[in-house]
Structure formats: C-alpha cells, structure tokens
Amino acid sequence: MRPIRKQLSPVPGDFDEYSDAKPDLISRLGMYCSYCERPVSTNLAVEHIEPKKGPHGQPHLTNRWENFLLACVNCNSTKGDKKVDLQNLLLPDRDNTSAAFVYRKDGNIDIHNALTQQQATLAENTLKLVGLDKPKSVALDANGKEVALDRVSQRMQAHLLAERAKDNLTACNLEPMRKQIVDTAFITGYFSIWMAVFDGEIDMKLRFVNAFKGTKDSECFNHVNADLIMPAPNPDSWSNGSKV
Numbered sequence: 001m002r003p004i005r006k007q008l009s010p011v012p013g014d015f016d017e018y019s020d021a022k023p024d025l026i027s028r029l030g031m032y033c034s035y036c037e038r039p040v041s042t043n044l045a046v047e048h049i050e051p052k053k054g055p056h057g058q059p060h061l062t063n064r065w066e067n068f069l070l071a072c073v074n075c076n077s078t079k080g081d082k083k084v085d086l087q088n089l090l091l092p093d094r095d096n097t098s099a100a101f102v103y104r105k106d107g108n109i110d111i112h113n114a115l116t117q118q119q120a121t122l123a124e125n126t127l128k129l130v131g132l133d134k135p136k137s138v139a140l141d142a143n144g145k146e147v148a149l150d151r152v153s154q155r156m157q158a159h160l161l162a163e164r165a166k167d168n169l170t171a172c173n174l175e176p177m178r179k180q181i182v183d184t185a186f187i188t189g190y191f192s193i194w195m196a197v198f199d200g201e202i203d204m205k206l207r208f209v210n211a212f213k214g215t216k217d218s219e220c221f222n223h224v225n226a227d228l229i230m231p232a233p234n235p236d237s238w239s240n241g242s243k244v
C-alpha cells in the first residue's frame with residue numbers, strides 16, 4: 001500500500017461539502033485508490049477513513065480533511081460503515097504501509113515478516129477492513145476466457161506487466177526505456193507491485209517514488225537509495241501515525 005502525504009488541509013476549517021475536497025486529493029495523491037492502488041479514472045470517491053454515518057459514524061468528521069483519502073468502489077463498499085479505530089489500523093497517510101505488505105506474484109498480499117506481532121495485527125486489520133485479504137474470484141467471458149475483474153486478478157496482471165517491463169529494461173537498458181517504464185507504471189497504477197518487481201533497481205525505484213504523487217513527500221523512502229524509512233515520519237502529525 002503506497003504511503004502518501006496529503007499535506008495539511010487546503011482550506012481553513014472544514015469543507016462545506018466533502019466532495020469539494022476531491023480535486024485537491026487527486027492533485028496531491030493521484031487518480032488511484034488509496035487502499036488497493038488501482039488506477040480509477042472515473043467514480044473515484046472521497047473516502048471517509050472513519051465512517052460518516054451508521055452505528056460507528058463520526059458525523060463531525062464528514063467534511064474534515066484529516067478524515068479523507070480516495071477509494072475505489074470495491075474498497076469503499078467493502079469498508080462500508082464498519083467501525084474504524086485508528087489505533088488498530090495502518091493507514092497510507094500516516095504509516096509506512098510500504099513496509100507492512102508483500103505483493104506476491106499470484107496477486108495475494110502478505111504481511112511483511114519484519115513486522116512485530118503487534119504491527120502485523122494492525123496490518124491484517126487494514127487488509128480485512130477493505131477486503132484486500134479476499135481470495136481471487138474467477139470471472140469468465142462467453143468463451144471461457146478469464147477476465148481480470150477483481151482486485152487480486154488485477155494485481156496479477158500488473159505484476160506480469162511489471163515483469164515484462166523489467167525484461168525489456170534488461171534487453172534495452174537505455175534512458176528512453178526507463179522513462180517509458182515509469183510512464184507505464186503511472187498509467188497502470190499499483191505502485192507497490194512496480195516497487196516489488198524492480199527491487200534492487202535503485203534508480204527505477206526512485207523514479208517510481210517520484211512519479212506517484214504524494215509518495216516522495218511522505219518521507220517514507222530514502223531519497224538516495226529508496227530504502228524504507230521506518231517508522232513513517234508522518235510530517236503533518238496526523239493522529240495515531242508512525243506505527244510502522
């Protein structure tokens with residue numbers, strides 16, 4: 001899960017309508033779901049970290065920047081109005097979520113084994129909250145051909161694309177190829193998968209960190225070697241941050 005810095009609110013006090021925050025969220029974080037990292041060109045929703053309604057709703061946070069991220073329809077609907085306890089979760093705007101998860105070739109997401117037991121529990125809670133722990137659901141077209149509809153399948157697809165890009169770089173290790181790969185990653189989304197596939201390629205990792213908006217500013221990556229910085233510096237001091 002890509003760490004992001006959304007920076008302080010662009011308006012004094014709360015927004016009049018939470019939807020008014022969408023342009024600033026997109027300009028600072030890019031057109032991606034903050035949880036599953038898929039690119040979302042339409043219907044990307046302003047996500048309320050703590051639900052605004054329901055039995056666990058926090059209506060006073062409905063229009064508050066601190067409570068916003070961006071989410072796709074799958075993550076949004078899975079999360080729904082579930083209770084959110086910031087102490088018991090890892091969040092990309094306040095923790096180094098890149099250090100928490102391992103993106104596997106088969107599309108599944110594991111918890112990083114370097115985490116403490118307590119941190120691992122928080123990471124599991126995050127996956128469960130938005131359904132990133134769900135198994136692959138197979139969708140076939142009329143000809144019996146598998147179609148990548150769910151998030152697991154889309155991660156597998158992104159993984160294959162990133163591996164092909166890495167092969168292309170090996171075959172043609174030139175500056176234009178590096179630029180083309182970053183452009184492809186930017187359009188394809190799934191920052192974490194590109195970082196995983198290009199592990200060991202410091203120059204490419206730094207380019208990905210710089211290309212995806214809000215990630216360099218999160219200060220979760222060393223600016224020289226792209227190493228993870230833990231715990232997250234949480235430069236805007238959001239509550240319950242820096243747990244990983």
Ligand SMILES: [Zn+2]
Binds near residue numbers: 033035
């Ligand atoms: Zn999502």
